[in-house]
Structure formats: C-alpha cells, structure tokens
Amino acid sequence: MNDCIFCKIARKEISAEIFYESDNFIAFLDANPCSKGHTLIIPKKHFFNLIELPAILGNELLDVIKKVAEMRFKDGAEGFNVIVNNGKEAGQVVMHLHVHVIPRKKGEKAIVRFPCGA
Numbered sequence: 464m465n466d467c468i469f470c471k472i473a474r475k476e477i478s479a480e481i482f483y484e485s486d487n488f489i490a491f492l493d494a495n496p497c498s499k500g501h502t503l504i505i506p507k508k509h510f511f512n513l514i515e516l517p518a519i520l521g522n523e524l525l526d527v528i529k530k531v532a533e534m535r536f537k538d539g540a541e542g543f544n545v546i547v548n549n550g551k552e553a554g555q556v557v558m559h560l561h562v563h564v565i566p567r568k569k570g571e572k573a574i575v576r577f578p579c580g581a
C-alpha cells in the first residue's frame with residue numbers, strides 16, 4: 464500500500480520511535496498517546512484488520528504484545544489495556560491493523576477515546 468502511513472513507517476520511509484522489531488511486526492510510540500508509553504504494534508505487511516491477519520502470525524503478535532507490556536512494567540506501569548479498533552465504525556482511523564498497548568498506573572481512569580492526545 465503506497466499511501467498507507469503505517470506501511471511507510473514499516474518501510475522506515477517516515478520516522479517513528481520504533482523500539483522493538485520482530486520478524487513480522489514492529490512496535491513504536493503512538494504520536495498522540497493515551498498514556499506515557501502508549502505503543503502501537505503493527506504487522507510489517509499491510510492487513511486491514513484482525514480478520515485479515517493470518518492466524519499463523521497470531522503467536523508472534525501475542526509475543527510482541529507481552530514483550531512490550533513487560534517493558535512498560537519495568538518502566539513503572541501497573542497494568543495495561545490492549546485495544547484493536549477494527550473498522551471505521553469501531554473507531555479505526557488508520558486502515559492498517561495496529562494493536563494499541565496502553566500502560567496504566569494506579570488512579571488513572573481506564574477510559575479510552577481515540578484519538579487520545581489530539
């Protein structure tokens with residue numbers, strides 16, 4: 464997908480704070496974070512939503528989610544939300560599958576409205 468912003472991030476054509484990469488996924492900081500460390504995990508290949516993601520990539524995705532969450536716990540998080548908006552009506556704005564990992568701390572209201580920091 465030539466004009467997909469997350470494809471461009473995956474191809475390193477536009478910059479993002481990529482801090483973790485596996486064979487098929489990358490993790491980078493959300494530009495409008497809901498909380499400190501709010502991370503997006505995307506497949507390097509373009510898929511629209513979770514339904515399109517081949518099941519064979521499921522284990523690797525779960526592994527990246529767990530790795531990111533563990534990093535955030537080391538940074539002081541006490542919990543985290545994992546959210547995937549699938550489709551415009553569910554609040555998906557960028558039409559390239561992405562998993563939000565949103566670190567939480569005691570006292571924070573775990574309410575999410577997208578976009579967060581805008």
Ligand code: 5GP
Binds near residue numbers: 554556577
């Ligand atoms: P959605 O509502 O589609 O689930 O969320 C899209 C997310 O992508 C939003 O949280 C938004 O802040 C983030 N985002 C959109 N464009 C960019 C970008 O160019 N760079 C980064 N790092 N995040 C982006």
Ligand code: ZN
Binds near residue numbers: 467470508
């Ligand atoms: Zn894409």
